[in-house]
Amino acid sequence: xxxxxxxxxxxGGKMGLALLQGWLARGVAPEGVFVVEPNxxxxxxxxxxxxxxxxxxxxxxxxxxxxxxxxKPQAMDAALPAYARFVDPATVFVSIAAGKTIAGLxxxxxxxxxxxxxxxxxxxxxxxGITVLCAxxxxxxxxxxVCGQLLSAVGEIAWIDDEAQMDAVTAVSGSGPAYVFLLVExxxxxxxxxxxxxxxxxxxxRATVAGSGALLDEARExxxxxxxxxxxxxxxxxxxxxxxxxxxGMGRLMRRAVAAAAARSRALAx
Numbered sequence: 175x176x177x178x179x180x181x182x183x184x185x186g187g188k189m190g191l192a193l194l195q196g197w198l199a200r201g202v203a204p205e206g207v208f209v210v211e212p213n214x215x216x217x218x219x220x221x222x223x224x225x226x227x228x229x230x231x232x233x234x235x236x237x238x239x240x241x242x243x244x245x246k247p248q249a250m251d252a253a254l255p256a257y258a259r260f261v262d263p264a265t266v267f268v269s270i271a272a273g274k275t276i277a278g279l280x281x282x283x284x285x286x287x288x289x290x291x292x293x294x295x296x297x298x299x300x301x302x303g304i305t306v307l308c309a310x311x312x313x314x315x316x317x318x319x320v321c322g323q324l325l326s327a328v329g330e331i332a333w334i335d336d337e338a339q340m341d342a343v344t345a346v347s348g349s350g351p352a353y354v355f356l357l358v359e360x361x362x363x364x365x366x367x368x369x370x371x372x373x374x375x376x377x378x379x380r381a382t383v384a385g386s387g388a389l390l391d392e393a394r395e396x397x398x399x400x401x402x403x404x405x406x407x408x409x410x411x412x413x414x415x416x417x418x419x420x421x422x423g424m425g426r427l428m429r430r431a432v433a434a435a436a437a438r439s440r441a442l443a444x
Contacts, residue, residue, distance in 0.1 A: 178320055179206025180236045182260070184253060185244035186211030186218035186226065189270060192299040193244065194218060196327035208233060230256035237262070240320060243269040243279075247442050250274050254282030261287040266317040268292055268307075268324070272344050273442025276310050276337060288312040290321050293340060293348045294328065303329030306343040308336075345435035353431065358383050 179202065183190055186209050198204060204223030210230050211218050219226045227233055241260055245253050250271045257267075266288040269279050276289050290313055294305040305325040309318055318333075325331050334340070358379045365375030393400055405411045418424045 178202055178240060178324060180238045181207050181324075182233075182236070182238040182241045182257075183207065183209045183218075183244060184230075184241065184257065185246075186213070186216040187244065187246075189294060189296070189298065190242075190244035191217055192296075192303075192328055193242065193270075193294075193324070194221070194224070196298070196301065197324060198224075200323075200327045208236060208238070238265055240317075240324065241265060241267045242324070243267060243271065245271065247271040247273050250279075251282055254279065255284070258284040261285055263288060263312065263314075266290060266313055266321060268321055270294055270305075272348055273341075273439045275443045276308070278443060280310075286310075286312060288314065288317055290318075291337065291340060292321070292325055293343050294325065295347050296351045298328035301328055304332070304347050305329065306332050306334055306340065306347065308334050308340055341436040341439040342432070344439040345432040349435045353428070354383060354387075 178197070181197070181202065183194055186194070190209075190211070194207065194209065197207070198221070204221065205225075207224045209218045209224060209226040210228070210233065211226060212228055214228050216226075218224060225234070238260055241257055243250065243253070243257075250269070261267075261283050267279065267283065268290045270292050272293065274291070276291050279289050279291070280286055288310070290307055290309045292305050292307045295303050297303040298305070305328070307321060307325060309321070313321075322331055322333075334343070361382070362372075362376045362379035365378060366372055370378070390397060390400060395403070401415075405415060
């Protein structure tokens with residue numbers, strides 16, 4: 175993966191670290207990786223061979239092939255000017271900040287360049303994420319391939335051509351892990367309400383959701399078919415699904431939740 179370096183990562187928090195560890199595991203030479211992380215206590219500073227600094231001015235002279243912007247959306251506008259000097263057709267910028275548009279990134283960097291907007295999710299920390307990417311016209315086919323390699327190091331990838339879809343992507347897969355974790359919490363609380371001890375209810379909920387996800391990943395059937403396989407007519411699961419699939423049940427609630435997240439993603443662009 176030598177064609178990926180020099181590689182500059184801006185932001186060494188949880189997602190930045192997950193990406194970096196994925197790249198190193200895939201064979202990216204640590205000597206070709208540079209990280210800017212204001213928090214000097216971050217784990218990236220202990221990775222052998224990787225050059226980590228606390229601010230952009232401390233970087234050695236370099237012409238990165240890729241600049242990955244892994245800072246929080248609210249910090250992005252302030253961070254971008256320090257990297258305007260790297261804007262060049264030979265350098266592709268990849269942003270993973272929710273809600274930050276390609277046009278906004280271009281403005282913050284002071285001019286047009288090769289820009290990719292990406293939306294990963296937190297299962298990237300265990301190599302099971304999914305990232306959706308969208309490139310502007312300045313991104314070459316080779317740079318597109320490079321960006322795909324970088325993000326596939328932490329899970330699946332998908333490309334879209336219409337950037338407007340990124341708000342819905344953010345609402346479904348970007349925020350989606352939180353919905354699943356909330357399901358575990360709610361299922362455990364319901365188990366306690368039904369008479370289970372707290373510890374057992376939590377264990378059952380966690381193992382059930384984790385195991386069901388693993389089954390879904392391995393199965394050839396889609397989620398609807400797997401649901402039907404668990405549901406006997408007139409049985410206990412059917413009784414529960416009558417509630418969850420009612421007019422005001424989970425489907426409607428999830429549509430409202432995703433719409434709210436997508437609206438917030440659009441608002442972040444402003």
